[in-house]
Amino acid sequence: MQPVEESVLLERVKSYDQAAIAEVYDRYSQRIYNYLYHRLGNANVAEDLTATVFVRMLEAIRTSKAWRTSFSGWLYRIAHNLVVDYFRSGRQDKQVELDDWSIESDEHPDEEAERSLAGQKLRQAIGLLTDEQSLVITLKFLEGMSNAEVAVLVGKSEGAIKSLQFRGLAALRRLIGEQRL
Amino acid sequence: MKVGSASNNQVRSLEDALNACVRELSTGASLEDCLTQYPGYREELEPLLSLALGLQSLRQQPAPATLQAGRRRVLREAARLGRGRSESEPRFRLPSWLSLQPLMQRGVAATVLASLLLVIVLGGGAAAVAASSLPGDALYPVKRISEEVRLLLAFDQQLRAQVIQQLEERRREEAKAIASIRRVAEVSFRGAVEEVDDDRWTIGGVPVELSDKTVLIGDVDLDTEVRVHVRSLSDGTLLALRIEPDAGDDALLPTPTDTPPPPTPTVTLTATNTKLPPTSVVQQQPVPSQTPSPTETPLPTETEVPTATPTPTITLTPVPPRPVKVRFGGRIEAMEPGVWTVDGQAVRLDSNTKIGPQDVPPVIGAMASVVAVRTDDGGLLALEITVEPVAQATEQPFEFQGLVERFGATEWVVGGHTLIITTDTAIENAPQIGLLAEVNALRRGDGSLVAVQIHVQLPSEVVQFEGTIQSLGAVQWTVEGVTVRLDDQTQVVGNAAVGSRAEVEGLLLPDGSVLARTIVVQAALTPTLTPEPSEARSEEPRLTPSLTAEQATGEAADMPDPPLELVPRAPQVPLPARPAMTGGAAQPSSGYARRDAPQKLVR
Numbered sequence: 026m027q028p029v030e031e032s033v034l035l036e037r038v039k040s041y042d043q044a045a046i047a048e049v050y051d052r053y054s055q056r057i058y059n060y061l062y063h064r065l066g067n068a069n070v071a072e073d074l075t076a077t078v079f080v081r082m083l084e085a086i087r088t089s090k091a092w093r094t095s096f097s098g099w100l101y102r103i104a105h106n107l108v109v110d111y112f113r114s115g116r117q118d119k120q121v122e123l124d125d126w127s128i129e130s131d132e133h134p135d136e137e138a139e140r141s142l143a144g145q146k147l148r149q150a151i152g153l154l155t156d157e158q159s160l161v162i163t164l165k166f167l168e169g170m171s172n173a174e175v176a177v178l179v180g181k182s183e184g185a186i187k188s189l190q191f192r193g194l195a196a197l198r199r200l201i202g203e204q205r206l
Numbered sequence: 207m208k209v210g211s212a213s214n215n216q217v218r219s220l221e222d223a224l225n226a227c228v229r230e231l232s233t234g235a236s237l238e239d240c241l242t243q244y245p246g247y248r249e250e251l252e253p254l255l256s257l258a259l260g261l262q263s264l265r266q267q268p269a270p271a272t273l274q275a276g277r278r279r280v281l282r283e284a285a286r287l288g289r290g291r292s293e294s295e296p297r298f299r300l301p302s303w304l305s306l307q308p309l310m311q312r313g314v315a316a317t318v319l320a321s322l323l324l325v326i327v328l329g330g331g332a333a334a335v336a337a338s339s340l341p342g343d344a345l346y347p348v349k350r351i352s353e354e355v356r357l358l359l360a361f362d363q364q365l366r367a368q369v370i371q372q373l374e375e376r377r378r379e380e381a382k383a384i385a386s387i388r389r390v391a392e393v394s395f396r397g398a399v400e401e402v403d404d405d406r407w408t409i410g411g412v413p414v415e416l417s418d419k420t421v422l423i424g425d426v427d428l429d430t431e432v433r434v435h436v437r438s439l440s441d442g443t444l445l446a447l448r449i450e451p452d453a454g455d456d457a458l459l460p461t462p463t464d465t466p467p468p469p470t471p472t473v474t475l476t477a478t479n480t481k482l483p484p485t486s487v488v489q490q491q492p493v494p495s496q497t498p499s500p501t502e503t504p505l506p507t508e509t510e511v512p513t514a515t516p517t518p519t520i521t522l523t524p525v526p527p528r529p530v531k532v533r534f535g536g537r538i539e540a541m542e543p544g545v546w547t548v549d550g551q552a553v554r555l556d557s558n559t560k561i562g563p564q565d566v567p568p569v570i571g572a573m574a575s576v577v578a579v580r581t582d583d584g585g586l587l588a589l590e591i592t593v594e595p596v597a598q599a600t601e602q603p604f605e606f607q608g609l610v611e612r613f614g615a616t617e618w619v620v621g622g623h624t625l626i627i628t629t630d631t632a633i634e635n636a637p638q639i640g641l642l643a644e645v646n647a648l649r650r651g652d653g654s655l656v657a658v659q660i661h662v663q664l665p666s667e668v669v670q671f672e673g674t675i676q677s678l679g680a681v682q683w684t685v686e687g688v689t690v691r692l693d694d695q696t697q698v699v700g701n702a703a704v705g706s707r708a709e710v711e712g713l714l715l716p717d718g719s720v721l722a723r724t725i726v727v728q729a730a731l732t733p734t735l736t737p738e739p740s741e742a743r744s745e746e747p748r749l750t751p752s753l754t755a756e757q758a759t760g761e762a763a764d765m766p767d768p769p770l771e772l773v774p775r776a777p778q779v780p781l782p783a784r785p786a787m788t789g790g791a792a793q794p795s796s797g798y799a800r801r802d803a804p805q806k807l808v809r
Binding site: 051165 | 220222224229254257258261262263265272273275276280281283284285287288341342390391552607621622642665687714716718
């Protein structure tokens, strides 16, 4: 069976077609989860916020604030905003350690802790970038996507992605200082 | 004066070099290999590429996620919001693993075989370890999958009911277990409300705590069977996020407005012929339906309730749907006539809506708790809104770092936060858009932030580049795609015009823009239009002929190359030639007037 054309699918989503919404969730939930996981470093919170992204999508349809250009880019922006809200709320202070560290590591504990700290600092600094910069930096470096892949997902040209990459890295470097990672 | 090593090149080329190096690093090239290819950019590239490598070292396969629970939540929300729309469209799609009817159509045998294969592949070892796993464990998804397989293989109604009962019990045990080991995770389980002590409830033998964020749906009393979604906190508390009446496994029951599927023995659970232990909780909300609704298999509970009967009661009489009550709280964000927005949710008000207390006038920014009902269109109608006095809210310290986005005498925006500046605000160093600032503020009861201290971090890295002026503004230009900011220390030499070449020397800001210290402008580009001299003479010189809204707000730097828009000028006064301008030839100026430099300057 051929996959449903996305534009057709999204029109059905706007009509609250359950099958279309399920299809969209199945297509995008893993990507959004991956993005949230990399931004938050916590699988449980990332799972929760993944569903919240799609609930926000449904609410936006009701209030006619839905996407106008790139649907996936719009979803990512919702996810970014949720991450920002999450950090602002201070809820992360109640969470346990980031759960993506020290898995089968051969590093010395001190080095590992130092690396973990640097990683944590980097994640927080990414949150201080503009939403477009943080999106591009996350997708490119934490998820390993190419410029072309990121461009499709966020609905921009590859040239714009290249520019965002440069400015994002420059800003990130400023934010974390001159220290070596 | 040449300061940066990239003095004769453009930042755009640095972007290209960075992009090429990032691509090569991802294919295994070493940092040194990349830097060797671009000796002119070595100094600029090295820290950025080191950072890129640091970011890449964080790359890991995400922990496995069980997104099915989220899928159910989204579809439930969609069903609620979409209620009232065309009835001809399918209303609800069961989660694939529970949707037995499609499975029957696709062939149960194939599904069961696939499931058995899964069990075999997972094998005894992994499955055994997974069986004792808890939410947050790597093998927990395996446990859930094996449970789904068990449920799929339970063809017999009685056996299926027992499996469901065991799984529900397992969820409750998991909730208690993650609380006891103080793991932060989320889980949902089902049980009867056994005890209510203010914000401490006991549900199915599991103590949970409610907060003002807890969403309580419907009428919940003692003995009501509910599904509760909890988050365990690091102090061992189980914080209830959402509590709603649940007459059984909702995935197995059609929603009230669903067209009931043809009766299928595999999806209809009848409690009358089950030999499960008697339950103490029998009062359930009947599911309204055109046909007799399937009812749940009751669960045993440890609490003895005097009203318990040995067999469950099955109510088959359809009743109209009961209004669903919703309680939530948050900040009042908007107050339109008849519609308020509280904590991001729009809620309608009518003449029956009670707003109180009377001595507390509701204002935007105040905290409020709302009791509302869901209306047929899926919206919320407020029954009661309790407003918290703003004055009672205490000021909370709030410290953060962010880029200066806007600044003025009374208000700044830093890192997306709007700050109120008072005469007591201590500001260290001169602000500039794009600079990093450390902020020490107080969050007031109405949510506003009052800046106590702002330390603006001054940039130190000097860069120099040359390119075409693409837009001009009083405080911001775009030169060769780079946002160039000007302040009262910026010196502009020459007559600036869109299309002219300019050499920029300045400080690299954290957002990638450049705070210009010196801009040396060459001649304008050759015109593409020849205006009527008389018209042109009457035209006032425009300083920002091609400034778009986005460019004006500083967004231009992140956009693809904007097209140049040249504004013709009548009096043709040749620009003074600037000899020895590095990297750019002087452009003919015929057809364009000299443009007065827009600002502070000059020599």
